[in-house]
Amino acid sequence: MRAFIVGVGGMTNGGKTTLSESLKQQIPHSCIIAQDTYFKDDSVVPVDSNGFKQYDMLSALHMDQMMSDVDLWRKDPAAFLRTRGPTHTGGSDVYLLIVEGFLIFNYRPLNELFDKRYFIEIPYDVCKTRRSCRVYDPPDPPGYFDGHVWPMYLKHRREMESSVPGIVFLDGLQSKEELLAVVYKDVIEEIETIKGKWGIFITIKTTDISFFFLFLNFICS
Ligand SMILES: Nc1ncnc2c1ncn2[C@@H]1O[C@H](COP(=O)(O)OP(=O)(O)O)[C@@H](O)[C@H]1O
Numbered sequence: 001m002r003a004f005i006v007g008v009g010g011m012t013n014g015g016k017t018t019l020s021e022s023l024k025q026q027i028p029h030s031c032i033i034a035q036d037t038y039f040k041d042d043s044v045v046p047v048d049s050n051g052f053k054q055y056d057m058l059s060a061l062h063m064d065q066m067m068s069d070v071d072l073w074r075k076d077p078a079a080f081l082r083t084r085g086p087t088h089t090g091g092s093d094v095y096l097l098i099v100e101g102f103l104i105f106n107y108r109p110l111n112e113l114f115d116k117r118y119f120i121e122i123p124y125d126v127c128k129t130r131r132s133c134r135v136y137d138p139p140d141p142p143g144y145f146d147g148h149v150w151p152m153y154l155k156h157r158r159e160m161e162s163s164v165p166g167i168v169f170l171d172g173l174q175s176k177e178e179l180l181a182v183v184y185k186d187v188i189e190e191i192e193t194i195k196g197k198w199g200i201f202i203t204i205k206t207t208d209i210s211f212f213f214l215f216l217n218f219i220c221s
């Protein structure tokens with residue numbers, strides 16, 4: 001089974017979901033696992049001394065469940081894809097998993113699985129403005145961005161930069177189309193490389209078998 005896992009990380013409202021959805025539309029046999037669908041129930045998310053719910057931490061996420069879903073895909077991508085409903089098929093026979101989320105590179109067991117890592121970044125003021133237009137469940141209380149979201153982003157970013165090499169940083173101020181074009185080209189090139197490697201492998205294996213039968217013929221004659 002030829003399979004490829006791409007991580008689309010980045011700060012909140014950087015454009016991870018937008019880019020991942022467009023990528024999925026463009027690439028056959030692809031599907032998305034999104035980290036923000038694994039948040040724990042509000043009742044179990046702790047509150048800090050300022051009264052802010054501690055949502056921007058790995059402990060607020062069911063990372064065990066997220067890993068189980070990634071493992072399901074890894075065991076049988078085709079079966080996993082079928083559970084996600086109708087998809088864009090045809091073309092390449094390489095299966096692509098897009099894992100998107102704001103803390104995907106900070107969780108080591110998940111980070112280890114990526115073949116390619118992208119991180120979308122936008123400036124503080126753009127991030128704050130985009131965030132103010134979005135309604136989460138529960139909604140952000142006053143002061144949440146500066147009191148919790150941004151400090152946690154800076155902390156996790158420092159940790160990520162000190163421990164995760166090979167990240168491709170993307171400028172989230174580029175248009176949606178520009179971002180898609182860059183990542184699409186890159187991913188397609190990676191997929192073609194995988195197909196090339198497997199092609200060589202299959203050719204070598206076929207050659208091995210041919211030599212085996214020649215040898216058998218020689219022994220028996
Ligand atoms: N390249 C872009 N340029 C301008 N706005 C964007 C871009 N990508 C996403 N957005 C907008 O930013 C907001 C957050 O996008 P989203 O993809 O949900 O971010 P994330 O998944 O990183 O939180 C949405 O309103 C979306 O339309």
Ligand SMILES: NC(=O)c1ccc[n+]([C@@H]2O[C@H](COP(=O)(O)O)[C@@H](O)[C@H]2O)c1
Pocket residue numbers: 011012013036039055056101102136137138149
């Ligand atoms: N249950 C939820 O989906 C939920 C609840 C509260 C906050 N959030 C926010 O979601 C953000 C991460 O998701 P995005 O990267 O899509 O913005 C975090 O900054 C967190 O504060 C999500």
